[in-house]
Amino acid sequence: MPKDMTALSLGIDIGGTKILTAVANSRGAILSSDESVTPVTKSREAVIQSIVDSAHRALKQICVATSEVCGVGVGVAGVSNPEAGILFTSPNLPGLRDVPLRDIIQERLGKKTFLMNDANAAALGEFYFGAARGVRNFLYITLSTGVGGGIVCDEKIYSGAIGGAGEVGHMTIDDDGPICKCGNRGCWETLASGTALAREARQRIREGVKTSILEYAEGDVDRITAEVVHSAAEQGDSLARELITRTGYYIGVGLANLINIFNPELIVIGGGLSNIGDMLLEPAFKTAGERAYKEAFLAVRFATAELGRNSGVLGAAAFALQEMRKTSWG
Ligand SMILES: [Zn+2]
Structure with a gap:
């Protein structure tokens, strides 16, 4: 003991x-x-x-x-x-x-x-041990293979009628977008996740776009992941950078919706994809700032998750x- x-x-x-x-x-x-x-x-x-x-x-x-x-x-x-x-x-x-x-x-x-x-x-x-200590109203967003979320209102998880609240990854961003594993089309996670980033890279390569991304995936299109795209972007690959900026843009569109709906004090961002950092999050915050209500955007703070x-x-x-x-x- x-x-x-x-x-x-x-x-x-x-x-x-x-x-x-x-x-x-x-x-x-x-x-x-x-x-x-x-x-x-x-x-x-x-x-x-x-x-x-x-x-x-x-x-x-x-x-x-x-x-x-x-x-x-x-x-x-x-x-x-x-x-x-x-x-x-x-x-x-x-x-x-x-x-x-x-x-x-x-x-x-x-x-x-x-x-x-x-x-x-x-x-x-x-909330208890990390980036949201002492914050009564905040959203936690995880950007990973999918996109998930938790809504904390007055220090409590808001779980909805049957516990289904917080499925932010399945809000529709593009009504004609890619098919999601939930069965809907154009959900946030089909455009703003690591899976989406890798899928777009594979598609553009199959269309013949010149890029060094493949070199980071041992020449195999099917081995392209978000990490692979990130590695190529860090070495200055223009397609990789463009795709990360595009993913950041879609993250920002979803964040703008959430800011307008919840007017949170804080949004904590976690998940493996967020490790890309500024290259992904700067376009996300810029887009959120352009699309959300100004007052609500000025009131929100962004933080990265502390507990990994x-x-x-x-x-x-x-x-x-x-x-x-x-x-x-x-
Ligand atoms: Zn979905």
């Missing part, structure tokens, strides 16, 4: 590529963590067993028994109802549809469990603590 006597909780962040689990204390320190590959193509039972195994490994690392953590918080990509504890649908986890995930994990681990969307968990992580890949797992752990405290104060 660690000497640190502050309350411990277990956070689990279930994504389309990895399951990240951590034992954290109430100050946001991670005492142990475990990472494993999400068995996306396997059965529902295999995914659930991987989650439970990961939790046990994280606990075992520091010799903490399940009975010594006060609760378990689970953040999962997709649309879920936190109150009912049900994951309705997760585009990256086709095996988990209409699953009472909270109760299943609660039963397997024998510990009170809470479920939430992964972007909401990341927003809470930044741990924002979701720390937020999920903090959510469990927060909910357990509510219960005990009853």
Whole structure:
């Protein structure tokens, strides 16, 4: 048992590529963590067993028994109802549809469990321990393979009627745009994500545009990723720079919509794509400034996420603590 006597909780962040689990204390320190590959193509039972195994490994690392953590918080990509504890649908986890995930994990681990969307968990992580400490009204936006978001109003996650709020990546930006995995067309994430950036690069190369991008992908068009485009842009490739500016422009269009709707004090931007930095974010902020209401734009601050890949797992752990405290104060 660690000497640190502050309350411990277990956070689990279930994504389309990895399951990240951590034992954290109430100050946001991670005492142990475990990472494993999400068995996306396997059965529902295999995914659930991987989650439970990961939790046990994280606990075992520091010799903490399940009975010594006060609760378990689970953040999962997709649309879920936190109150009912049900994951309705997760585009990256086709095996988990209409699953009472909270109760299943609660039963397997024998510990009170809470479920939430992964972007909401990341927003809470930044609220408690990161870039949004002390901010009552803010938006957390993650720019990654997709685009996700968390809305914090009056220090609480706004989750909507059935827990589906915050799906900012699926607001329509171009009614005739590319088809999205949600079935709609022209969603924000089809234009402003890492996947979109890589897709545009592949398309332009197939059309015959001259670029050095391919050299960074071992000559294979199918190996082009957002990171590849970024590497080429850093070396001055003009197509790569143009595509990053274009992606930034679309990020800005979506940000303008969000600024006009929510008038937030702060927008925290995280996710792997945002690591590109100014080359991507300057055109994004410029476009947002041109399109949003001036007063609302002048009132908003932008910050980059501080917790990196741990924002979701720390937020999920903090959510469990927060909910357990509510219960005990009853
Ligand atoms: Zn969509």
